[in-house]
Amino acid sequence: MPDKPKEGLDRRDFMLAPLAAAGVSAVLAADAKTAAGQDNLVPAAAASQRTVYVGDIIDGKKVVSMLDVNDLAPGQKHFLYFQGVKMPTGQPWYVSVTVARGSRPGKRGVLVSGIHGDEMSSIRTVQTVMDQLDPAQMSGTVMAVADVSRPALESMQRRWPNQGRGIDLIDINREWPGNENGATAPSRHAGLLFNRLLRPNADFAIDFHTGTTGFEVTAFNIAGMDVPEVKAMVDLYPVGQIFDNHVYPGVLHNAFMDLGIPSFTPEIGAARVLDPKMIPLFVEGTMNVLKHHGIVAGPIGRTGKDVTVFVGNSAFPVLATAGGIVEHLVKLNDKVEPGQTVAIQRNSFGEVVAEYRSGVAGEVTGQRSDAMSEPGNPLVFILFNKAVPGGVEAYPE
Numbered sequence: 001m002p003d004k005p006k007e008g009l010d011r012r013d014f015m016l017a018p019l020a021a022a023g024v025s026a027v028l029a030a031d032a033k034t035a036a037g038q039d040n041l042v043p044a045a046a047a048s049q050r051t052v053y054v055g056d057i058i059d060g061k062k063v064v065s066m067l068d069v070n071d072l073a074p075g076q077k078h079f080l081y082f083q084g085v086k087m088p089t090g091q092p093w094y095v096s097v098t099v100a101r102g103s104r105p106g107k108r109g110v111l112v113s114g115i116h117g118d119e120m121s122s123i124r125t126v127q128t129v130m131d132q133l134d135p136a137q138m139s140g141t142v143m144a145v146a147d148v149s150r151p152a153l154e155s156m157q158r159r160w161p162n163q164g165r166g167i168d169l170i171d172i173n174r175e176w177p178g179n180e181n182g183a184t185a186p187s188r189h190a191g192l193l194f195n196r197l198l199r200p201n202a203d204f205a206i207d208f209h210t211g212t213t214g215f216e217v218t219a220f221n222i223a224g225m226d227v228p229e230v231k232a233m234v235d236l237y238p239v240g241q242i243f244d245n246h247v248y249p250g251v252l253h254n255a256f257m258d259l260g261i262p263s264f265t266p267e268i269g270a271a272r273v274l275d276p277k278m279i280p281l282f283v284e285g286t287m288n289v290l291k292h293h294g295i296v297a298g299p300i301g302r303t304g305k306d307v308t309v310f311v312g313n314s315a316f317p318v319l320a321t322a323g324g325i326v327e328h329l330v331k332l333n334d335k336v337e338p339g340q341t342v343a344i345q346r347n348s349f350g351e352v353v354a355e356y357r358s359g360v361a362g363e364v365t366g367q368r369s370d371a372m373s374e375p376g377n378p379l380v381f382i383l384f385n386k387a388v389p390g391g392v393e394a395y396p397e
Contacts, residue, residue, distance in 0.1 A: 106140025117152025
């Protein structure tokens with residue numbers, strides 16, 4: 001195991017909330033995958049090296065297989081490609097990397113997007129933040145990665161299409177910290193990125209996401225609010241919901257947290273589209289975080305104090321029991337009460353075949369956006385507070 005960082009947190013000191021799971025298969029496999037990844041966090045060869053240029057240039061941008069942002073010239077923006085895992089034809093998958101290195105020393109922030117291939121607003125949020133940075137006026141460094149899962153992005157789908165024994169769709173956000181010698185390409189890709197690009201350059205990290213194809217979410221942040229360094233950052237976002245939960249193993253922000261690097265996950269609306277209303281909220285919040293860490297100068301913008309924020313520690317899923325057309329009776333961010341009807345479903349004759357009610361008091365944080373559903377699909381997620389949090393929660397996708 002690597003030495004504990006000189007600055008940051010030891011997650012063992014603050015892991016107070018039980019882990020939750022998103023997807024039954026993830027619950028069964030996450031612990032084994034995480035354990036395998038821990039054996040390969042920082043290979044000896046990687047730990048002793050700094051930036052490695054492979055000698056290739058793509059579209060005028062140099063390619064690296066390892067990056068230390070301290071090797072880059074200060075006061076400038078740098079555009080690079082990171083060489084990830086190889087595709088079946090033998091060429092690597094390349095990941096776009098933008099680094100704004102300040103003219104003065106300071107903290108290093110990492111902004112990640114594109115872990116799921118259908119999450120467009122997450123990518124545009126990070127791009128917009130980077131556009132606003134002037135390295136000549138900065139202290140410290142901000143590194144942005146915009147397209148972690150290139151093969152998933154090519155078809156704008158959530159999961160990585162792994163070419164093993166036929167096509168296997170793998171959610172790379174159940175693979176972190178990855179394993180450079182893992183059993184699948186996504187696991188190896190995650191290991192390469194985490195060991196050689198992300199972890200070595202992070203004093204704090206933000207992993208941006210959206211809802212998934214067919215399921216839209218509100219503007220909210222997922223974070224362990226019992227960690228002071230994380231709470232301080234999350235409170236700087238002018239968004240209306242916070243999912244206060246450490247969530248499940250295998251997600252990127254928890255791979256950072258396991259090493260004492262404060263991290264959390266913003267969620268920015270619907271998949272496959274750019275949300276012009278939500279993106280500015282997360283850009284403003286992220287710029288507030290950079291100001292909070294002294295990387296960027298200037299007054300703090302709007303924060304959670306300027307909006308009404310609902311904080312919940314659990315999510316109640318409403319699942320379809322029938323097939324048919326879904327009609328929602330509540331909207332995102334609506335408050336609901338136990339027993340309240342939140343959706344109905346009709347068959348091809350227009351007859352109501354199912355009614356769906358909330359089992360808790362809380363706020364709607366996600367809804368199925370596809371108009372039809374088969375049994376088992378999530379129709380609504382309701383953010384609420386368990387009086388006594390505990391146990392493992394499995395969230396179907």
